[in-house]
Amino acid sequence: MVDARSDARATRRLRIGMVGGGRDAFIGAVHRMAARLDDRTELVAGALSSDPDRTRLSAADIGIAVDRAYSSFAEMAEREAGRPDGIEAVIIVTPNHLHAPVAKAFLAAGIDVICDKPLSATLAEAEELAILAKASGLVFAVTFNNTGYAMVREARAMVAAGQLGTLRVVRVEYIQDWLTQPIDADGQKQAEWRTDPKRAGRSACLADIGVHAFNLAQFVTGMAPEAVAADLTTFVPGRRLDDNAHVLLRYADGARGVLIASQVSPGSGNRLALKLYGDKGGLEWLGHEPEIMRFTPFGEPTRILVRGGPGLGPASTNVSRMPSEHPEGYIEGFANLYRDTVDAIVRRRRGEGASSSGHVPSVEDGLLGMRFIEAAVNSSLAGSAWTRL
Secondary structure: OOOOOOOOOOOOOEEEEEEEOOOOOOHHHHHHHHHHOOOOEEEEEEEOOOOHHHHHHHHHHHOOOHHHEOOOHHHHHHHHHHOOOOOOEEEEEOOHHHHHHHHHHHHHOOOEEEEOOOOOOOHHHHHHHHHHHHHHOOOEEEOOHHHHOHHHHHHHHHHHOOOOOOEEEEEEEEEEOOOOOOOOOOOOHHHHHHOOHHHHOOOOHHHHHHHHHHHHHHHHHOOOOOEEEEEEEOOOOOOOOOOEEEEEEEOOOOOEEEEEEEOOOOOOOEEEEEEEEEOOEEEEEEOOOOOEEEEEEOOOOOEEEEOOOOOOOHHHHOOOOOOOOOOOOHHHHHHHHHHHHHHHHHHHHOOOOOOOOOOOOEHHHHHHHHHHHHHHHHHHHOOOOOEEO
Protein backbone atom coordinates (compact mmCIF):
# COMPACT_ATOMS: atom_id res chain seq x y z
CA MET A 1 0.00 0.00 0.00
CA VAL A 2 1.33 3.43 -0.95
CA ASP A 3 -0.05 6.67 0.44
CA ALA A 4 0.80 8.88 -2.53
CA ARG A 5 -0.17 12.31 -1.36
CA SER A 6 -0.93 15.15 -3.73
CA ASP A 7 -0.23 18.62 -2.39
CA ALA A 8 -3.39 20.71 -2.49
CA ARG A 9 -1.32 23.88 -2.91
CA ALA A 10 -0.60 22.91 -6.52
CA THR A 11 -3.63 23.78 -8.62
CA ARG A 12 -2.44 21.70 -11.59
CA ARG A 13 0.29 19.30 -12.54
CA LEU A 14 3.67 20.75 -13.41
CA ARG A 15 4.49 20.25 -17.09
CA ILE A 16 7.83 18.47 -17.40
CA GLY A 17 10.05 17.16 -20.18
CA MET A 18 12.87 14.64 -20.30
CA VAL A 19 16.20 14.51 -22.12
CA GLY A 20 17.54 10.97 -22.41
CA GLY A 21 15.79 8.00 -20.83
CA GLY A 22 14.45 6.35 -23.98
CA ARG A 23 14.25 2.66 -24.83
CA ASP A 24 16.96 0.50 -23.22
CA ALA A 25 17.91 3.28 -20.80
CA PHE A 26 18.28 2.39 -17.11
CA ILE A 27 17.47 5.40 -14.98
CA GLY A 28 14.91 7.25 -17.12
CA ALA A 29 12.04 4.96 -16.18
CA VAL A 30 12.93 5.31 -12.49
CA HIS A 31 12.68 9.10 -12.74
CA ARG A 32 9.36 8.89 -14.58
CA MET A 33 7.84 6.60 -11.95
CA ALA A 34 9.13 8.76 -9.12
CA ALA A 35 7.86 11.97 -10.68
CA ARG A 36 4.37 10.46 -11.08
CA LEU A 37 4.03 8.99 -7.62
CA ASP A 38 2.50 12.07 -5.96
CA ASP A 39 0.54 13.06 -9.07
CA ARG A 40 2.25 16.45 -9.17
CA THR A 41 3.73 16.33 -12.68
CA GLU A 42 2.79 15.54 -16.26
CA LEU A 43 5.42 14.41 -18.78
CA VAL A 44 4.56 16.16 -22.06
CA ALA A 45 7.78 16.46 -24.08
CA GLY A 46 11.10 14.73 -24.60
CA ALA A 47 14.32 14.37 -26.53
CA LEU A 48 14.65 10.79 -25.43
CA SER A 49 17.49 9.56 -27.63
CA SER A 50 20.13 10.76 -30.07
CA ASP A 51 18.62 8.26 -32.54
CA PRO A 52 15.51 9.78 -34.22
CA ASP A 53 13.78 6.42 -34.64
CA ARG A 54 14.37 5.48 -31.02
CA THR A 55 13.16 8.92 -29.95
CA ARG A 56 9.90 8.43 -31.87
CA LEU A 57 9.33 4.90 -30.55
CA SER A 58 10.25 5.86 -26.98
CA ALA A 59 7.86 8.81 -27.05
CA ALA A 60 5.07 6.53 -28.26
CA ASP A 61 5.87 4.08 -25.44
CA ILE A 62 5.27 6.67 -22.75
CA GLY A 63 2.52 8.74 -24.38
CA ILE A 64 4.37 11.84 -25.57
CA ALA A 65 2.71 13.45 -28.59
CA VAL A 66 4.63 13.13 -31.84
CA ASP A 67 5.01 16.90 -32.25
CA ARG A 68 6.73 17.08 -28.85
CA ALA A 69 9.17 14.22 -29.43
CA TYR A 70 12.27 16.18 -30.38
CA SER A 71 15.34 15.12 -32.32
CA SER A 72 17.68 17.20 -30.15
CA PHE A 73 17.70 18.84 -26.74
CA ALA A 74 18.53 22.21 -28.33
CA GLU A 75 15.39 22.05 -30.49
CA MET A 76 13.36 20.96 -27.48
CA ALA A 77 14.58 23.84 -25.30
CA GLU A 78 13.87 26.44 -27.98
CA ARG A 79 10.45 25.19 -29.02
CA GLU A 80 9.16 24.41 -25.54
CA ALA A 81 10.22 27.84 -24.30
CA GLY A 82 8.14 29.38 -27.09
CA ARG A 83 4.94 27.43 -26.40
CA PRO A 84 2.24 28.86 -24.13
CA ASP A 85 1.87 25.33 -22.74
CA GLY A 86 5.59 24.58 -22.77
CA ILE A 87 7.38 22.55 -20.14
CA GLU A 88 8.19 24.20 -16.83
CA ALA A 89 11.00 21.84 -15.83
CA VAL A 90 13.29 19.38 -17.60
CA ILE A 91 14.69 16.10 -16.29
CA ILE A 92 18.17 15.26 -17.58
CA VAL A 93 19.00 11.52 -17.60
CA THR A 94 21.76 11.33 -20.20
CA PRO A 95 25.33 10.07 -19.89
CA ASN A 96 27.51 12.42 -17.83
CA HIS A 97 29.11 14.35 -20.70
CA LEU A 98 25.73 15.73 -21.80
CA HIS A 99 24.56 16.97 -18.39
CA ALA A 100 26.22 20.38 -18.70
CA PRO A 101 25.30 21.26 -22.31
CA VAL A 102 21.71 20.14 -21.82
CA ALA A 103 21.35 22.02 -18.53
CA LYS A 104 22.83 25.18 -20.06
CA ALA A 105 20.34 25.09 -22.94
CA PHE A 106 17.34 24.85 -20.64
CA LEU A 107 18.62 27.40 -18.14
CA ALA A 108 19.04 29.81 -21.06
CA ALA A 109 15.43 29.06 -22.06
CA GLY A 110 14.18 29.93 -18.57
CA ILE A 111 13.24 26.36 -17.67
CA ASP A 112 13.94 24.80 -14.25
CA VAL A 113 16.35 21.86 -14.23
CA ILE A 114 16.32 18.46 -12.52
CA CYS A 115 19.62 16.73 -13.33
CA ASP A 116 20.83 13.24 -12.56
CA LYS A 117 24.19 12.88 -10.84
CA PRO A 118 27.03 13.66 -11.28
CA LEU A 119 26.46 17.30 -12.08
CA SER A 120 28.76 17.13 -15.11
CA ALA A 121 31.71 15.30 -16.63
CA THR A 122 34.27 17.93 -15.64
CA LEU A 123 34.83 20.29 -12.72
CA ALA A 124 35.05 23.29 -15.05
CA GLU A 125 31.56 22.51 -16.39
CA ALA A 126 30.21 22.15 -12.88
CA GLU A 127 31.62 25.50 -11.81
CA GLU A 128 30.09 27.17 -14.87
CA LEU A 129 26.70 25.57 -14.18
CA ALA A 130 26.72 26.76 -10.58
CA ILE A 131 27.29 30.33 -11.74
CA LEU A 132 24.64 30.14 -14.46
CA ALA A 133 22.05 28.55 -12.17
CA LYS A 134 22.55 31.16 -9.48
CA ALA A 135 22.33 34.01 -11.99
CA SER A 136 19.16 32.56 -13.55
CA GLY A 137 17.17 32.41 -10.34
CA LEU A 138 15.82 29.04 -11.49
CA VAL A 139 15.56 25.82 -9.52
CA PHE A 140 18.42 23.44 -10.26
CA ALA A 141 18.05 20.11 -8.44
CA VAL A 142 20.51 17.20 -8.59
CA THR A 143 18.93 13.80 -7.94
CA PHE A 144 21.11 12.34 -5.24
CA ASN A 145 18.21 10.02 -4.50
CA ASN A 146 19.48 8.61 -1.20
CA THR A 147 18.77 11.93 0.49
CA GLY A 148 15.08 11.17 0.00
CA TYR A 149 14.99 8.19 2.36
CA ALA A 150 13.02 8.87 5.52
CA MET A 151 15.64 7.49 7.92
CA VAL A 152 18.40 9.41 6.17
CA ARG A 153 16.38 12.55 6.89
CA GLU A 154 16.00 11.38 10.49
CA ALA A 155 19.75 10.81 10.78
CA ARG A 156 20.43 14.31 9.47
CA ALA A 157 18.06 15.80 12.05
CA MET A 158 19.65 13.77 14.87
CA VAL A 159 23.15 14.93 13.95
CA ALA A 160 22.00 18.54 13.70
CA ALA A 161 20.32 18.25 17.11
CA GLY A 162 23.58 17.10 18.66
CA GLN A 163 22.43 13.61 19.60
CA LEU A 164 25.77 12.15 18.47
CA GLY A 165 27.74 14.99 20.00
CA THR A 166 30.87 16.14 18.19
CA LEU A 167 31.42 13.91 15.18
CA ARG A 168 34.74 12.10 15.11
CA VAL A 169 34.49 9.33 12.52
CA VAL A 170 32.59 9.16 9.23
CA ARG A 171 32.47 5.85 7.37
CA VAL A 172 30.54 5.48 4.12
CA GLU A 173 30.68 2.81 1.46
CA TYR A 174 28.91 1.89 -1.75
CA ILE A 175 29.75 -1.60 -2.95
CA GLN A 176 28.58 -3.32 -6.16
CA ASP A 177 29.69 -6.28 -8.26
CA TRP A 178 28.23 -5.69 -11.72
CA LEU A 179 31.55 -4.67 -13.32
CA THR A 180 33.53 -7.62 -11.97
CA GLN A 181 33.83 -8.98 -15.51
CA PRO A 182 34.74 -6.91 -18.63
CA ILE A 183 31.16 -6.45 -19.81
CA ASP A 184 32.04 -2.95 -21.00
CA ALA A 185 34.48 -4.44 -23.50
CA ASP A 186 31.69 -6.77 -24.65
CA GLY A 187 29.50 -3.78 -25.50
CA GLN A 188 27.05 -3.80 -22.58
CA LYS A 189 25.44 -0.37 -22.99
CA GLN A 190 25.32 0.80 -19.38
CA ALA A 191 28.85 -0.41 -18.63
CA GLU A 192 30.35 0.81 -21.88
CA TRP A 193 29.58 4.50 -21.48
CA ARG A 194 30.27 4.55 -17.73
CA THR A 195 33.85 3.41 -18.33
CA ASP A 196 34.48 5.74 -21.29
CA PRO A 197 36.50 8.83 -20.26
CA LYS A 198 34.86 10.91 -22.99
CA ARG A 199 31.39 10.31 -21.59
CA ALA A 200 31.91 9.51 -17.90
CA GLY A 201 34.68 11.97 -16.99
CA ARG A 202 37.90 11.31 -15.11
CA SER A 203 36.52 8.52 -12.93
CA ALA A 204 34.06 5.70 -13.50
CA CYS A 205 33.49 4.29 -10.02
CA LEU A 206 33.44 7.65 -8.23
CA ALA A 207 31.26 9.36 -10.84
CA ASP A 208 28.77 6.49 -10.82
CA ILE A 209 28.48 5.50 -7.15
CA GLY A 210 31.27 7.14 -5.13
CA VAL A 211 29.67 10.54 -5.52
CA HIS A 212 26.45 9.08 -4.07
CA ALA A 213 28.37 7.93 -0.99
CA PHE A 214 30.11 11.28 -0.70
CA ASN A 215 26.84 13.20 -0.94
CA LEU A 216 25.12 10.92 1.58
CA ALA A 217 27.82 11.58 4.18
CA GLN A 218 27.81 15.30 3.49
CA PHE A 219 24.00 15.52 3.61
CA VAL A 220 23.68 13.75 6.96
CA THR A 221 26.70 15.27 8.72
CA GLY A 222 26.43 18.76 7.27
CA MET A 223 30.19 18.62 6.74
CA ALA A 224 32.36 18.42 3.63
CA PRO A 225 35.97 17.26 3.93
CA GLU A 226 38.69 19.82 3.38
CA ALA A 227 41.10 17.24 1.92
CA VAL A 228 41.20 13.67 0.64
CA ALA A 229 43.82 10.97 0.11
CA ALA A 230 42.65 8.49 -2.50
CA ASP A 231 43.70 5.22 -4.05
CA LEU A 232 41.81 4.55 -7.29
CA THR A 233 42.34 1.19 -8.95
CA THR A 234 41.38 -0.43 -12.23
CA PHE A 235 41.24 -4.18 -11.56
CA VAL A 236 39.76 -5.37 -14.85
CA PRO A 237 42.48 -5.46 -17.54
CA GLY A 238 41.84 -3.13 -20.45
CA ARG A 239 39.25 -1.05 -18.65
CA ARG A 240 39.80 2.64 -19.34
CA LEU A 241 38.74 4.04 -15.96
CA ASP A 242 38.83 2.98 -12.31
CA ASP A 243 36.46 0.35 -10.90
CA ASN A 244 37.46 0.60 -7.22
CA ALA A 245 38.22 3.53 -4.88
CA HIS A 246 39.46 3.85 -1.31
CA VAL A 247 39.43 7.43 -0.03
CA LEU A 248 40.48 8.94 3.30
CA LEU A 249 38.61 12.10 4.33
CA ARG A 250 39.97 14.88 6.54
CA TYR A 251 37.55 17.43 8.02
CA ALA A 252 38.37 20.93 9.22
CA ASP A 253 37.08 20.37 12.75
CA GLY A 254 39.27 17.31 13.32
CA ALA A 255 36.86 14.57 12.24
CA ARG A 256 38.23 11.81 10.01
CA GLY A 257 36.48 9.67 7.44
CA VAL A 258 36.75 6.75 5.05
CA LEU A 259 34.86 6.35 1.77
CA ILE A 260 34.95 3.06 -0.12
CA ALA A 261 33.39 2.56 -3.54
CA SER A 262 33.72 -0.62 -5.54
CA GLN A 263 32.00 -2.14 -8.56
CA VAL A 264 34.12 -5.29 -8.63
CA SER A 265 33.18 -6.94 -5.32
CA PRO A 266 31.34 -10.22 -6.06
CA GLY A 267 28.36 -10.99 -3.87
CA SER A 268 27.72 -7.37 -2.94
CA GLY A 269 24.95 -6.60 -5.40
CA ASN A 270 24.16 -3.00 -4.45
CA ARG A 271 25.08 -2.18 -0.85
CA LEU A 272 25.26 1.32 0.56
CA ALA A 273 26.13 2.01 4.19
CA LEU A 274 26.74 5.05 6.40
CA LYS A 275 28.22 4.89 9.90
CA LEU A 276 28.81 7.94 12.08
CA TYR A 277 30.51 8.13 15.46
CA GLY A 278 30.57 11.10 17.83
CA ASP A 279 31.56 11.61 21.44
CA LYS A 280 27.95 11.01 22.59
CA GLY A 281 26.91 8.15 20.33
CA GLY A 282 26.93 6.52 16.93
CA LEU A 283 24.45 5.57 14.24
CA GLU A 284 24.33 3.20 11.30
CA TRP A 285 22.11 3.26 8.19
CA LEU A 286 22.19 0.58 5.51
CA GLY A 287 20.78 1.16 2.05
CA HIS A 288 19.55 -2.44 1.68
CA GLU A 289 17.36 -2.02 4.77
CA PRO A 290 16.60 1.71 4.52
CA GLU A 291 13.65 1.74 6.89
CA ILE A 292 15.92 0.89 9.86
CA MET A 293 18.58 2.95 11.66
CA ARG A 294 20.69 1.84 14.60
CA PHE A 295 21.49 4.51 17.19
CA THR A 296 23.80 3.82 20.12
CA PRO A 297 24.19 6.51 22.80
CA PHE A 298 27.55 6.10 24.51
CA GLY A 299 27.33 3.63 27.37
CA GLU A 300 23.76 2.61 26.54
CA PRO A 301 22.14 -0.25 24.59
CA THR A 302 21.68 0.10 20.86
CA ARG A 303 18.28 1.37 19.83
CA ILE A 304 16.66 0.18 16.60
CA LEU A 305 14.74 3.06 15.06
CA VAL A 306 12.22 2.02 12.40
CA ARG A 307 10.71 4.37 9.86
CA GLY A 308 7.11 5.01 10.86
CA GLY A 309 7.78 3.73 14.38
CA PRO A 310 7.49 5.51 17.73
CA GLY A 311 9.80 8.25 18.90
CA LEU A 312 10.71 9.74 15.52
CA GLY A 313 10.47 13.37 14.52
CA PRO A 314 9.00 15.17 11.51
CA ALA A 315 12.20 14.83 9.49
CA SER A 316 11.28 11.21 8.73
CA THR A 317 7.52 11.12 9.29
CA ASN A 318 6.94 13.90 6.74
CA VAL A 319 8.42 11.73 3.97
CA SER A 320 6.98 8.33 4.96
CA ARG A 321 4.41 7.00 2.50
CA MET A 322 4.46 3.35 3.49
CA PRO A 323 2.71 2.01 6.62
CA SER A 324 4.92 1.21 9.60
CA GLU A 325 6.86 -2.06 9.35
CA HIS A 326 6.57 -2.10 5.55
CA PRO A 327 9.84 -1.65 3.64
CA GLU A 328 10.64 1.68 2.11
CA GLY A 329 11.51 1.58 -1.57
CA TYR A 330 13.91 3.00 -4.08
CA ILE A 331 11.19 4.81 -6.02
CA GLU A 332 9.84 6.51 -2.91
CA GLY A 333 13.23 8.06 -2.16
CA PHE A 334 13.29 9.56 -5.63
CA ALA A 335 9.66 10.65 -5.30
CA ASN A 336 10.41 12.62 -2.14
CA LEU A 337 12.99 14.61 -4.08
CA TYR A 338 10.51 15.24 -6.86
CA ARG A 339 7.84 16.42 -4.43
CA ASP A 340 10.26 18.82 -2.74
CA THR A 341 11.57 20.03 -6.11
CA VAL A 342 8.06 20.66 -7.45
CA ASP A 343 7.33 22.66 -4.30
CA ALA A 344 10.44 24.77 -4.96
CA ILE A 345 9.47 25.32 -8.60
CA VAL A 346 5.92 26.33 -7.65
CA ARG A 347 7.30 28.79 -5.08
CA ARG A 348 9.67 30.26 -7.63
CA ARG A 349 6.90 30.71 -10.17
CA ARG A 350 4.82 32.47 -7.53
CA GLY A 351 7.66 34.94 -7.01
CA GLU A 352 8.66 33.51 -3.64
CA GLY A 353 12.24 32.67 -4.67
CA ALA A 354 13.89 29.45 -5.84
CA SER A 355 15.05 28.21 -2.46
CA SER A 356 13.94 24.73 -1.41
CA SER A 357 13.35 23.23 2.00
CA GLY A 358 17.05 22.43 2.22
CA HIS A 359 16.36 18.79 1.45
CA VAL A 360 16.75 19.07 -2.32
CA PRO A 361 20.36 18.60 -3.40
CA SER A 362 21.29 21.71 -5.35
CA VAL A 363 23.74 22.69 -8.05
CA GLU A 364 26.15 23.58 -5.24
CA ASP A 365 25.90 20.02 -3.93
CA GLY A 366 26.59 18.77 -7.43
CA LEU A 367 29.60 21.07 -7.69
CA LEU A 368 30.90 19.80 -4.36
CA GLY A 369 30.63 16.24 -5.62
CA MET A 370 32.61 17.14 -8.72
CA ARG A 371 35.29 18.79 -6.57
CA PHE A 372 35.51 15.57 -4.57
CA ILE A 373 35.96 13.47 -7.72
CA GLU A 374 38.61 15.84 -9.08
CA ALA A 375 40.56 15.88 -5.80
CA ALA A 376 40.36 12.10 -5.42
CA VAL A 377 41.63 11.46 -8.97
CA ASN A 378 44.46 13.96 -8.53
CA SER A 379 45.35 12.44 -5.15
CA SER A 380 45.51 8.93 -6.58
CA LEU A 381 47.69 10.09 -9.48
CA ALA A 382 50.02 11.70 -6.93
CA GLY A 383 50.48 8.47 -4.96
CA SER A 384 47.56 9.02 -2.59
CA ALA A 385 48.84 12.42 -1.51
CA TRP A 386 46.53 14.57 0.57
CA THR A 387 44.71 16.88 -1.84
CA ARG A 388 42.42 19.76 -0.97
CA LEU A 389 38.94 19.93 -2.48
